[in-house]
Amino acid sequence: MRTTVRRTALAAAGLLALASLTACANDAAGTASSGSGGDGKGTKVKIMVGGLDKVIYLPAMLTQRLGYFDAEGLSVELLSEPAGVQAETALVSGQVQGAVGFYDHTLDLQVKGKEVESVVQFSHAPGEVEVVSTERADDITSPKDFKGRKLGVTGLGSSTDFLTKYLAVKNGVDVSEFTPVAVGAGPTFISALQKGAIDGGMTTDPTVATVLDKGAGKILLDMRTPAGSEAALGGPYPSSSLYMQTDWVNGHKDTVQKLANAFVKTLKWMSTHSATEIADKMPADYSQGNKVLYASAIKSTLPMFTDDGVMPKNGPETVEKVLKAFNPTIKNADVDLSRTYTTEFVQKATG
Incomplete structure (x- = not known):
């Protein structure tokens, strides 16, 4: 009887958590679709973002807030998932037309028989930071010390997971010798770090800024x-x-061009404005009550962004090298990098 009651309670708790997550996703979508004008007119496009409030994906919401989607005649609905791998899943399942996430997913998907390409490259650096808990800082001084550790990633199969595995292997630690733990970002990551559920982990701003601020x-x-x-x-x-x-992309070139125009315009705007000016354009709740800290987080991450949306020279080769170092699926596969990205649209946008 006691076991039955316990199972019932656990099931109820699971349903409650699911309802809470759904509500959060709906809230994120509602905030995003309201944008700067949000009259719902124009060509409709759904884009899933691997964390709308992450600074590494800031151009998505900023483009909405600046009104650049509207100016191109687009009605863009921005949706949010906590990890890039979930944005990838939404894209390949046809739930959305675009995903804002890491380029490395295009290589991974090609090997799995899915043709996906980057059409606007926001960045030429990961924007990621490996942090260690204050209590473990003396014990973990380089990736060589990952052995036997519990390391936080946003999700298993995510880009933070990929990069963590690469750093381990590059420094002589096999992927079987440490434990990746899916802890998301923001409060869940910080809580896991503080409670000792992870010894360290890979995350981005504004989580990094908050971790440092809290000590x-x-x-x-x-x-x-x-x-x-x-x-x-x-x-x-x-x-x-x-x-x-x-x-x-091939069937909707006009729409893709409009998206590229809007995003390139945003990247150029970011390159000529301060972190504080950028923070002022973002939704108020993204700063979590500390706008100075949020602006500081943006300032720390700004160097990762391109100003033209063009794929950086030799960038795809670096990504392939990283993935082949630990990913058995890609290691022995022939990846056609030319099919993982296109500069057709950004070249026209910058011309």
């Missing part, structure tokens, strides 16, 4: 700049991007 952790590796990417990964690492299924 919950210290930076081990900083990949928010091209120089940081070069040091950790050996080259430019194109990360956040707008990627779409190739068949859809």
